[in-house]
Structure formats: C-alpha cells, structure tokens
Amino acid sequence: MKNRDKMSKINLIMSVISLDIVIVILCFNLGKIYLTIILGIGIIIELNLLIRYLTERNLTEKSKLEYPNSTKRHSAMKFFGNQPSADGGKNSFCDIQEDYNDFIKNVYEPLREKDPNYIKREIIGKDSSNQYNIYAYTFEPRYFQQHILLVSGIHADEEDAVASLGKIMQIITEESGMDGDILYMRQNVKISVIPVANPWGFSQKPKKRNNVSGYTLQSFDKKKNIKEVYYIKKYINRIKSDLSFMVDMHTTTNDSYLDFYGVIHKNCPNVRTLFRVNSWLCDQYAKEGRNVDDQYFGYRTSSCTLNYYCYKVLGIPSSTLELSDYHWDSKKNTSKVITMGVTMWLNYIIQQVNDEYKNMGNDIPSDKYKKVKG
Ligand SMILES: [Zn+2]
Numbered sequence: 419m420k421n422r423d424k425m426s427k428i429n430l431i432m433s434v435i436s437l438d439i440v441i442v443i444l445c446f447n448l449g450k451i452y453l454t455i456i457l458g459i460g461i462i463i464e465l466n467l468l469i470r471y472l473t474e475r476n477l478t479e480k481s482k483l484e485y486p487n488s489t490k491r492h493s494a495m496k497f498f499g500n501q502p503s504a505d506g507g508k509n510s511f512c513d514i515q516e517d518y519n520d521f522i523k524n525v526y527e528p529l530r531e532k533d534p535n536y537i538k539r540e541i542i543g544k545d546s547s548n549q550y551n552i553y554a555y556t557f558e559p560r561y562f563q564q565h566i567l568l569v570s571g572i573h574a575d576e577e578d579a580v581a582s583l584g585k586i587m588q589i590i591t592e593e594s595g596m597d598g599d600i601l602y603m604r605q606n607v608k609i610s611v612i613p614v615a616n617p618w619g620f621s622q623k624p625k626k627r628n629n630v631s632g633y634t635l636q637s638f639d640k641k642k643n644i645k646e647v648y649y650i651k652k653y654i655n656r657i658k659s660d661l662s663f664m665v666d667m668h669t670t671t672n673d674s675y676l677d678f679y680g681v682i683h684k685n686c687p688n689v690r691t692l693f694r695v696n697s698w699l700c701d702q703y704a705k706e707g708r709n710v711d712d713q714y715f716g717y718r719t720s721s722c723t724l725n726y727y728c729y730k731v732l733g734i735p736s737s738t739l740e741l742s743d744y745h746w747d748s749k750k751n752t753s754k755v756i757t758m759g760v761t762m763w764l765n766y767i768i769q770q771v772n773d774e775y776k777n778m779g780n781d782i783p784s785d786k787y788k789k790v791k792g
Contacts, residue, residue, distance in 0.1 A: 431468045435461055492772060493599050495698040495765045498589065504581035504751040511585060514577045514751050517621035518550055518614055525584040526555055526613055529591045537591065542612075543649030547630035550617035552649055554610060557587065562608040564771060565660045567734075569612045569650075570667040572635045572724060573627045574619030578743040578750055579667035582759030587611060589764070599768045607771055610657055615646060638727035654728065663688055663735040663770055664728045667763060669750075670742045688735040691773050695766045739766055 438461050445453045506513025512525045530537040536558065541551040568586075570579040587609075589596070594604035603609070616635050619626040628634050635646050654664075720726065728736035741762055747754040 428468065428471050431464055431471070435464050435468070438464065493768065495695065495769065496597070498597065498600075498760055498764060499757075500753060501585055501756040501760050503753040504577070504585070504756055505749075509753075511588065512581065514581045515623070518617040519621075521580075521584075521620070522553060522613065526553075526587070529588060530555070533591060542653040543645065545617050545629065546633075546645045547618040550621070552612070552615065552617060552646060554612050554653055555587070557590065557609040557611065559605050559608065561606070563606045564662045565608040565610065565657070566662050566767070566771065567610045567612075567654065567657070567664040567728075568667065568767070569615055569664065569724060571612075571614035571616050571620055572666060573668060574614065574616040574622075575625040575627045576667075576669040577625060578669045578741055578755050578759050580614055580620065581751055582741070582756055582763055583611065583613060583667055585756055585760055586764050586767070587613075589760070599772070600764075603768070603771065610661075612650065612653075615650060636723045638724050638731075639722045641722070650724070651727070654732065654734075658732050658734060661734045663737075664724075665763070665767065665770075666724045666736070666738040668738055668740040669759075670740050670744075688737060688770055688773070691766065691769050692737055692739070695762070695769055698765070699762060735770075737766075739763060 438457055442454055442457045442461065445457065501511075503510040504512050504514040506515060512521065514521070516524065526539070530539055538556045538558065540554050540556070542554045543552050544550065545552055568583060570576075570583040574580075590600055590604050590609070594601045614620045616629055618630045619628060629644065629646055631644075633642060633644050635644065635650075637644050637647050638651065654661075721730070723738065725736045725738045728734040739762065741755075741759050743750050743755045743759075746758045749755075
C-alpha cells in the first residue's frame, strides 16, 4: 500500500471513530442500551483496524530497511574459484555438445525445479527452423532494486559464453552464500536471461554460428526479417522499462588478438566499468607473466548488433563482452576457460550493478578503441 493511501485510510477511520463516540454518548443519555452496546463493539473493531494500519510498514519501507546501503555499493574485483569444465567429462557441470533442449533441461531446468518461486521460464517465440522454442528465464527475488538482461548464444558456436552464463546463473542461484556481491544479486537484482538466442545453431554438430537460413542474428537493424531477432526485440521491448543494462556475451573463438574485450558505444555510460574490469584482468594475468594487451579495448559496434539496438535505439546501457577462449587454453569448454569466463563476466556484471550510472562520464578518449572485425 502506498503511504498516501495509508494516511487517507487512517484519517477516515479516525473520523468514523469520533462520530461513533458522539452517537454512543447520545444513545447512552437517551437510554438506548442495545444501540450503545452495538456501537461500542463497532468502535473496538475500528480501533483494531486503526492500530493495524498504524503499525504496518509498506513494501518499499521493508525493502529499504533490509538493504540500507543499497544505492551506493563499491567492491573490489575478485576470483570466484576454479570452475568445472563444460565438456561432459569427469567433474564437468554440463556437456556443452548436447543439443539445445538437453542443455536447457540439464543446466537451467534443475535450477528452476529447485526454486520455482525465484525462477520462471517463458517461451518468447519459435526459432527460424520452427523446431525450437526460444526460452527466456527470469530470476526474480521477492524485492528487487535493479533489473538486468544477459544474453548468450547469438553466435551459437561461441560455446564458452553459453556455458559461462549457465555457470554464473548456477552460482547466483545455488552458491550465493560464497560472496557478499553474489548474495546481493540473489536478493536484489532481477535477472532476465536468454540462455541461447540461436537454438538451431546450438543444436548442430558441430555448432553453427548462424541460424537455419544462414543468417547471423547480429541483424538488429531493419534490413532483414529474422524470426529470432524479431522475438528477442519484442521481448526486450516488453521488459525494457526498468532495465539497468544489457550484456551480450560472445567469444572470439579462433582469434587471439585480444585477451578480453568489450564492445560499447563511446558515449554509453558503462564504458568506464568495462575499462576498469579490463585493467584489473590484465593486471592479474600480467603478474603471471602473460603478455596481455591493455592498450586497446574492443571496437565500436556496428548498427546491426543487439548492443547497438539496446543502447542506440532503446537507450539501455549495453555492451558486448567477449572472451578470447583460445587465448586461455588450447581447447574450448575446459575448466581454465570457464574459470576465465566466469571471472570476466561475473566481475563485470557485479561492477556494473554496483555503479551509479549518473556519475559516469563519456570522457574515455576515442583512440582507446581499436578497430577490429566483429
Ligand atoms: Zn559472436
């Protein structure tokens, strides 16, 4: 109940009680005993109601009381431990080579079964092959202060992004006690997730980058009519009103020219966060003697990307954050690569959640960007 509603109800009850008291005194003086008793009971009920309204806190107040410092959060970047592989081997958390339906069944559905109040699933549409439902999951705490959107599998062969997102959602759902920031996300951040934007490509052996018609889903400009893109746009437009930011997760697959990189608009408010996370990651790996490149960070996205659509068309701070998987191991989906993916994406997401967008500038010099192919 809103405070204003509550105050007007309290005022109304107090007026009714005052009027009842006057009538009770009148009835008593006139000797109408039964009427006096009935009105007396009425006054007791009204007093009870008044006490309940006066002691009741509304939902917003409750949420503020539980998380007093939630508008300004600052925390260091960190490691979340070694992650299991995604290759179906011993100690792996999933087998990324499974087709789309099995991957959803084995990674996301067990989470939803365990916590159906927190996790909901919906079908946002059929893919271009008409064989697969494109699912969106919503991880929604009882009270939330932010709403974010995470997408992977636009390029369905970029498996490490799909696997890392699955692992991140497992961590937030099942292991939130490991870290204060993760607990904060579990309790305060509504997370909408499209686990695999291109289910057909993901179900092929080997997995394919594009959809059944050979189109890349990075076609968010209006040139082509692609079903997956249409449904993703429709979904984002439905949920966009309270979105803080969107992350589109990719990998560079066989390119190793950069260690990690983000793709962002120069003026997008979360550009500072990306630079900060990149610097930290580079520092960590430079300490191990790796040759890491912190001179350049990503490239400016073209108008066909999901990133461009979310930021330039809808005004949602957005980034494409890519992992150079082959830079970290000789194979994809190993424990090393998933550990790197979880470290990079989860740190970025946490930092982005914690940042206050209004204080962020757009003063990153443009020569920090390097033009590379997407
Ligand atoms: Zn990609």
